[in-house]
Amino acid sequence: MKKALILGTLAGQVDAILTLQARDVEVHACGHRRQGPGVEVADEFHLVDITDPEAVQALAQRIGVDLVYSVGSDIAMPTVAQVSDRLGLPHFHSPEVTELLRNKEMMRARLDEAGVSPVAYLFVEPTDPVPPWTVFPAIVKPVDSQGQRGISIVESPEDLPAALRLAKSEAISGNAILEELLVGPEVSAHVIVEDGEVRLILPSDRHVWAGPMVGIPHAHSIPLNSGTIESSDELVLLVEQCVSAIGVVNGPLYFQTIVTSNGPRIVEIASRLDGCHLWRMIKTSTGFDLLDAVLARLLGEPWPDFSAVDTPRPTTLEFFLENPNESVTEQYMESAPHADAEFVEFQLEAGQMPRRTNPTVARLGYQIYSGF
Template identity: 60%
Template sequence: MTRALILGTLPGQVDAIDALKQRGLEVHACGHQRVGPGVTAADRFWEVDITDVSAVRDLAESIDAQLVYSVGSDIAMPTVVGVSEALGLPHFHSSELTEVLRSKTLTRERLDAASLSPVAHLRVGPADDANDWAVFPAFVKPVDSQGQRGISVVSDRAQLQAALAEARSATRSGEVIVEEVLQGPEVSIHVFVDDGEVRFFLPSDRYVWDGPMVGVAESHAIPLAPATQGAHDSLRELVAQCVAALGVTDGPLYFQTIVTSDGPRIIEIASRLDGCHMWRLIKMTTGFDFLDAVLGRLLGDPWPDIPEEPAAEPMTLRFFLDSPDVLATDEYLAATATPDALFVDLQVPRGERPRRTNDVVARFGYEIYRGF
């Protein structure tokens, strides 16, 4: 039987675990602790840190895994690629490209070298300050974290030092990037590259939570609304230019962009699938199972013969965001979910509180409904 090893056990990984099991694979999962729904969703769980390349490689060899993968996790991707390269397993992007896209500063440098998506920014080393920075307001971000951890918006120089300290607390390397705050609506783009050509391109509007944490996604909507539809062709051209400049030959990419008055600008490019269950929204709006197609490509299937951008029925994916001190109950879900939602998933066990990653907000689950 073909065996797969999924790195991580949070809800996004359950999607991949379930999809692989539906294909008849035996699916193992690992994580540094026995936490998350993937622990029981997998056929077997192993307590192995997903950032420990040697340990994950040893585990993959011991279970004779023919596939090592992860979705929605930037920190897992270097391990995915490193283990897959070492064991001769199928994978999409090289270690070099994975490292470039995992680092916000390296991504900016590659885009600058290709004269793409100009954004004012400054790399700040572990022992450096940002006294030369003069563009405000500005984002201060860790270069290698995920989940909006350690990100601040500063309005003047007096706030920089505290923001640098917060960003450094969320990064392994101690390196921070300062960027100008871009103004405009956000658009995320799912892309699949096959033999150097963009074979799938689907943009979606990304709406941010109106709360004290910066950049937390509250909802996604497909297709683009009138406010961003006019940027469609520019976004498509920018994606194609980035694919060429980065030398991407095969695999998924997840772009986050802002449509400014000067054109679209890239916030980040991820060498993975998103962590927001967007594959389900894509499937419900277009009928195309993006997650299964990506996994199938790893398993040797050809890319499906579908339109590059399938027609989409208007739908929205909305997260249930609340205080991490709130209990997940049926009553909570009844009061929170849209009455005519097409799909609802409360991802916190009934009677429990969500996994705490900060003291402000937690994701309890999500829903999908028609319209915007």
């Protein structure tokens, strides 16, 4: 029996754990605290910090695992790459590529050098004063955080000091990045690269929550709607240019883009699958199991025949977003899903408080249904 080590135990990792267990793989999981549904779902849980490569490497060696992986976690991917590279385990992206994609400033610089996805930006270190920035509106972000934390939209120079303080406070390194605000509909894309060539692109519309936090998705849908389908060819070209500029050789990537009046522009590129369970929406829509394909490749199987992936039928994945300070009720869990939902998952039980990732909104679970 093969063994796998999954870094993290939140809901996205449960998808990976169950997929591997369905392939008769013994799955171990680790985290810096005993928290999340993956603790009980995994065959064994280990109290090890996923951001500590040396500790994770020691654990992987002690268990004797055949692969180390994580889903939807930017902070886990450098550890995945470093440990897998050191131990000679199968992995997709080098530590260098993984770090470049995790660090927003490094990624912007690389794309700028290649003349790809031009976006005005400025890197701000922890002790730097407020810079003389003139492009407004702008967006201020931590360089190396995740989960939409520490992000602000600023309309004038007077807004910059507070926004930079927030971004730096949420950054692992303390560094922030200022960027021109990209305006337009959002499109995500799962991409598979093999031998340096883009073999598969699965684009989907990303619908942003209308609440006060910036960039929180409330739904995703596939295929692209009439407002974004016209940019499909430009999106494909952009993806190919990014893959070449970054030097990606093999593996999955997750692109977040905004379709501006000047064409699609890169928001982020991740060296992993998404954290929104989009593999399940894609499987419901096309029959193709992206998560299983990625994990199977790490287990030594070839990529499937991508040309056999069915044309997407209209499908939506929608999150249950609610107040993080209130417990979920049985009445809500019964009434919130669509009557025709094909899949519903609440990631907590009635009477429980949501997992608090920010003071504004909590994700209780999600549903998938036909249509938009």
